Amino acid sequence: MLKIKNLRVNLEDENKEILKGVDLTVEAGKVHAIMGPNGSGKSTLSYVLSGKDGYEVVGGSVSLNDEDILEMEPEERAAAGLFLAFQYPVEIPGVGNMTFLRTAVNAQRKARGDKEMSSTEFLKEVRERAKSLQIDAEMLKRPVNVGFSGGEKKRNEILQMAMLEPKMCILDETDSGLDVDAMKLVSEGVNSLRDAGRGFLVITHYQRLLDHIKPDVVHIMANGRIVKTGGPELALEVENNGYSEILAEVA
Amino acid sequence: MANFESVEVKEGVDQETVDAVREVGGAYKYGWETDIEMEYAPKGLNSDIVKLISDKNEEPEWMTDWRIKAFNRWEKIKEPKWSMVNYPEIDFQDQYYYARPKSMTEKPKSLDEVDPKLLATYEKLGIPLKEQMLLAGVEASDDIEQGERKVAVDAVFDSVSVGTTFQKELKSAGVIFCSISEAIREHPELVKKYLGSVVPVTDNYYATLNSAVFSDGSFVYIPPGVRCPMELSTYFRINAENTGQFERTLIIADKGSYVSYLEGCTAPKRDTAQLHAAVVEIIIEEDAEVKYSTVQNWYPGDEDGNGGIYNFVTKRADCRGDRSKVMWTQVETGSAVTWKYPSCILRGDDSQGEFYSIAITNNHQQADTGTKMVHLGKNTKSRIVSKGISAGFAQNTYRGLVSMHPKAKNSRNYTQCDSLLIGDKCGAHTVPYIEVKNNSSRVEHEATTSKVDDDQLFYCRQRGMDEEEAVALVVNGFCKDVLQALPMEFAMEAQQLVAISLEGSVG
Ligand SMILES: Nc1ncnc2c1ncn2[C@@H]1O[C@H](COP(=O)(O)OP(=O)(O)OP(=O)(O)O)[C@@H](O)[C@H]1O
Numbered sequence: 001m002l003k004i005k006n007l008r009v010n011l012e013d014e015n016k017e018i019l020k021g022v023d024l025t026v027e028a029g030k031v032h033a034i035m036g037p038n039g040s041g042k043s044t045l046s047y048v049l050s051g052k053d054g055y056e057v058v059g060g061s062v063s064l065n066d067e068d069i070l071e072m073e074p075e076e077r078a079a080a081g082l083f084l085a086f087q088y089p090v091e092i093p094g095v096g097n098m099t100f101l102r103t104a105v106n107a108q109r110k111a112r113g114d115k116e117m118s119s120t121e122f123l124k125e126v127r128e129r130a131k132s133l134q135i136d137a138e139m140l141k142r143p144v145n146v147g148f149s150g151g152e153k154k155r156n157e158i159l160q161m162a163m164l165e166p167k168m169c170i171l172d173e174t175d176s177g178l179d180v181d182a183m184k185l186v187s188e189g190v191n192s193l194r195d196a197g198r199g200f201l202v203i204t205h206y207q208r209l210l211d212h213i214k215p216d217v218v219h220i221m222a223n224g225r226i227v228k229t230g231g232p233e234l235a236l237e238v239e240n241n242g243y244s245e246i247l248a249e250v251a
Numbered sequence: 252m253a254n255f256e257s258v259e260v261k262e263g264v265d266q267e268t269v270d271a272v273r274e275v276g277g278a279y280k281y282g283w284e285t286d287i288e289m290e291y292a293p294k295g296l297n298s299d300i301v302k303l304i305s306d307k308n309e310e311p312e313w314m315t316d317w318r319i320k321a322f323n324r325w326e327k328i329k330e331p332k333w334s335m336v337n338y339p340e341i342d343f344q345d346q347y348y349y350a351r352p353k354s355m356t357e358k359p360k361s362l363d364e365v366d367p368k369l370l371a372t373y374e375k376l377g378i379p380l381k382e383q384m385l386l387a388g389v390e391a392s393d394d395i396e397q398g399e400r401k402v403a404v405d406a407v408f409d410s411v412s413v414g415t416t417f418q419k420e421l422k423s424a425g426v427i428f429c430s431i432s433e434a435i436r437e438h439p440e441l442v443k444k445y446l447g448s449v450v451p452v453t454d455n456y457y458a459t460l461n462s463a464v465f466s467d468g469s470f471v472y473i474p475p476g477v478r479c480p481m482e483l484s485t486y487f488r489i490n491a492e493n494t495g496q497f498e499r500t501l502i503i504a505d506k507g508s509y510v511s512y513l514e515g516c517t518a519p520k521r522d523t524a525q526l527h528a529a530v531v532e533i534i535i536e537e538d539a540e541v542k543y544s545t546v547q548n549w550y551p552g553d554e555d556g557n558g559g560i561y562n563f564v565t566k567r568a569d570c571r572g573d574r575s576k577v578m579w580t581q582v583e584t585g586s587a588v589t590w591k592y593p594s595c596i597l598r599g600d601d602s603q604g605e606f607y608s609i610a611i612t613n614n615h616q617q618a619d620t621g622t623k624m625v626h627l628g629k630n631t632k633s634r635i636v637s638k639g640i641s642a643g644f645a646q647n648t649y650r651g652l653v654s655m656h657p658k659a660k661n662s663r664n665y666t667q668c669d670s671l672l673i674g675d676k677c678g679a680h681t682v683p684y685i686e687v688k689n690n691s692s693r694v695e696h697e698a699t700t701s702k703v704d705d706d707q708l709f710y711c712r713q714r715g716m717d718e719e720e721a722v723a724l725v726v727n728g729f730c731k732d733v734l735q736a737l738p739m740e741f742a743m744e745a746q747q748l749v750a751i752s753l754e755g756s757v758g
C-alpha cells in the first residue's frame with residue numbers, strides 16, 4: 001500500500017536535514033505504529049507524505065498503491081486515498097463543520113470521477129458516524145474546530161476520516177489530549193474502519209492507545225530514521241524503559 | 252432535528268460556490284455585449300445635453316430646471332481627491348451621457364412589446380423579465396427551500412428602464428414600483444417632495460453631476476402600514492461603449508411599512524474605463540424598515556488593470572421617523588475603482604442603521620468604501636461590519652465615519668472592520684473617523700488585518716479541495732457575518748462571486 005524508500009527531506013528555508021533516509025512499508029490491512037522521542041521527525045514525515053509546503057525532498061521515493069505520490073498536489077494525494085489526522089487540527093472561522101465535510105467529500109468524489117453525494121445521503125451518513133463518535137448536532141454546525149476542546153478536535157478528525165473513507169490513514173498523536181472515554185471512542189472509530197483494503201500509520205507516544213488499536217508492527221523513529229522495527233512488544237518495551245536502551249543498542 | 256435543517260440550507264449554498272469555481276474557469280461571466288441599434292445624445296456635456304435628456308424623458312419644466320441648476324453648479328466645482336484611489340483624469344467631454352436602444356424610442360406598453368434582443372440580454376444575464384416565482388439566476392438546488400418567493404425587477408439598460416415586472420400586483424397592495432422617469436411623469440408630487448431631500452444637489456461632485464444628467468433608475472413608494480408583498484430589485488446593465496451610466500433611485504417607506512430591495516449590476520469587457528455615477532436616496536418614516544442589498548459586479552478591468560468601471564456612487568438613507576430602521580448590505584466584487592459610502596442619517600429617536608459590507612479587490616482593482624453613521628436622535632443605534640479582501644495588486648480601503656451629535660443621547664455604535672490579504676503585493680487600509688459630542692453615547696471599534704493562512708489552506712487541500720476551492724471556502728468563512736445578512740437568493744450569488752472574483756489570486 002504505502003512504500004517509503006530511503007526518504008530524505010530538508011527544510012526548504014534552512015539547509016537542515018530532518019528526515020535522513022526513512023524506509024517503511026505499510027501493507028494493506030495492517031496497522032503500523034510509529035513511536036519516537038520528541039523532535040525525531042514523526043510529524044514531518046506525515047506532512048511530507050501529505051504534500052505540505054516548506055519541505056524539500058532531497059532523496060528517496062514514496063508510492064501509494066504503486067503510484068508515485070511525491071509529484072502530486074496535496075488534494076491529488078487525498079483523492080488517491082491518503083488521509084492525515086493532524087496533530088494540531090486547524091480552525092477555520094465562519095465555515096460550518098458540515099459544509100467543510102461535504103465540500104471535502106464531494107471534491108474527492110469529483111476528482112475520482114464519482115457522482116457527488118446527495119444532501120440526504122450525506123446527512124444520513126454524517127449523523128450516523130457523528131453519533132458513534134458522540135459528536136452532537138451542535139458541534140457539526142459550529143465552524144470547523146473553532147472553540148473545540150482538544151479532545152473534540154481529535155474526534156472531529158476521526159469523523160472526517162470516517163466520512164472520506166481513505167485507503168491509507170495516518171494518525172498523528174490522535175490520542176494526545178483525549179480522556180479515557182474519548183480514547184475508547186476514537187479507537188472504536190479507527191477499529192471499525194480496519195479492513196483488508198486499508199492501511200494505518202499511527203503515530204503515538206503511548207502504549208495506552210495501542211491497547212485499543214492493536215498494531216501489527218511497531219517502529220521506533222529517532223533522529224530522522226526508523227531505528228528499530230518489531231511487534232507490539234516493542235511498544236511495551238518503550239512504555240517500561242523509555243528510549244535510552246533502544247537508542248544505545250542501535251547507536 | 253431543527254438544527255440540521257438550517258445546516259442543510261448552508262450546505263447547498265456552499266456547494267454552489269464550489270460548482271461555480273469549477274465551471275466558470277476564471278473569466279468575468281458577464282463580459283459579452285448585446286449587438287443592438289442605439290441612439291445617442293451627442294458626445295460631451297453642456298446644458299443642451301441636460302435639456303435633451305430631460306426632453307427624452309418627457310419631463311415637466313420643474314425637473315428640467317432642477318437639472319440645469321445642478322449642471323450650473325457642477326461646472327463650478329472640482330473633483331474630490333481625498334479618497335485612496337488613483338485613476339487617470341476623466342475627460343467628461345469625451346463620453347456619451349445618453350444611450351437608448353432604438354427599439355425603446357416608442358415606450359413599450361408592456362413587457363410583451365419589449366425588443367426580444369433586450370429580453371434575451373436579461374435572460375442571458377439570468378434575469379428573465381417574466382413574472383415568475385424566483386429571482387432569476389438562481390437555480391433551485393435540492394437543498395434549498397425556495398418557497399413561493401417573488402421578486403419584482405426593474406431592468407435598466409444603459410440610459411433607460413426597459414420594463415418593470417409585477418407592477419399590477421404591487422399596485423393592488425398600494426406599492427408604487429416603476430422607473431424614476433415614469434415616476435416623474437406619473438407621481439410628480441412624491442418626486443418633488445423627496446428627490447434631493449436626502450442627497451442634495453450640492454452634496455458632492457458626482458452627486459451634482461448625477462442630478463444634472465441622470466437618465467433613469469427606480470422609484471419605490473410603500474404606503475403606510477404596508478409590508479411590500481415581494482422583494483423589489485433593479486438590475487443595471489451597461490452595454491454601450493464610451494457611455495456613462497447615471498441612475499437615480501428613490502425609495503420612500505412611509506410610516507410602519509417594510510421593503511427589501513435588491514440591486515445588481517454588470518457590464519461588458521472593454522479596454523477603456525467607463526463611468527457609473529449613481530445616487531440612491533432612501534426616506535424612512537416612523538416605524539418603517541428598509542433593507543437595501545447590493546451585489547456589485549461591474550466589469551473590474553483586465554489582469555493588467557485596463558478598462559473596467561469607475562463606480563462613484565452616493566447612497567444615503569434618512570431615518571426620519573422615530574424607530575425607523577435601515578440596513579445596507581453590499582457585496583462589492585466588480586469595478587476598477589469603487590468610491591462608495593452608503594450612509595445612514597439617524598434622525599428619528601430610537602432609529603437604527605446597519606451596514607454590512609464585503610469588498611473584494613483583485614488584480615489592479617481599487618476600492619475606497621465604507622459608511623457614515625450620523626446619529627442625530629436619542630437612543631439611536633448603528634452597527635458596521637466590514638470585510639475587506641485584497642488580492643493581486645489591489646488596494647482596499649475601509650473609510651467610515653461615526654458621528655454622535657450633542658442631542659443623540661444614549662446612542663451606540665459598534666464597528667467591526669476586518670481585512671484579509673491574499674499575497675503580499677496588495678494593501679488594506681482602515682480609516683475610521685469618530686466624533687462624539689455628548690457623554691452618554693458609546694462607540695466601539697474593532698479592527699483586524701490578517702493573511703489567508705497557509706495552514707488553513709493545507710488543511711482543506713489535505714481533505715481533497717483544490718487550492719481555489721480552499722481559498723473560496725476560507726474567504727467565504729471570513730465573510731460569513733455579512734453573507735448571512737443577505738436575502739437567500741443573493742447570498743448564493745454572492746458566495747459564487749466571492750469564489751470567482753478571487754480566481755487566479757493564489758498559486
Ligand atoms: N518548519 C520548521 N522549521 C524549523 N524546524 C522544523 C520545522 N519543521 C520541523 N522542524 C524540526 O524538525 C524536527 C522534527 O520535528 P517533528 O515535528 O517532525 O517532530 P515529532 O517527531 O513529530 O515530535 P513530537 O513528538 O514532539 O510531535 C524538530 O527538531 C523540529 O524542530
Ligand SMILES: [Mg+2]
Pocket residue numbers: 042043044087172173
Ligand atoms: Mg509531532
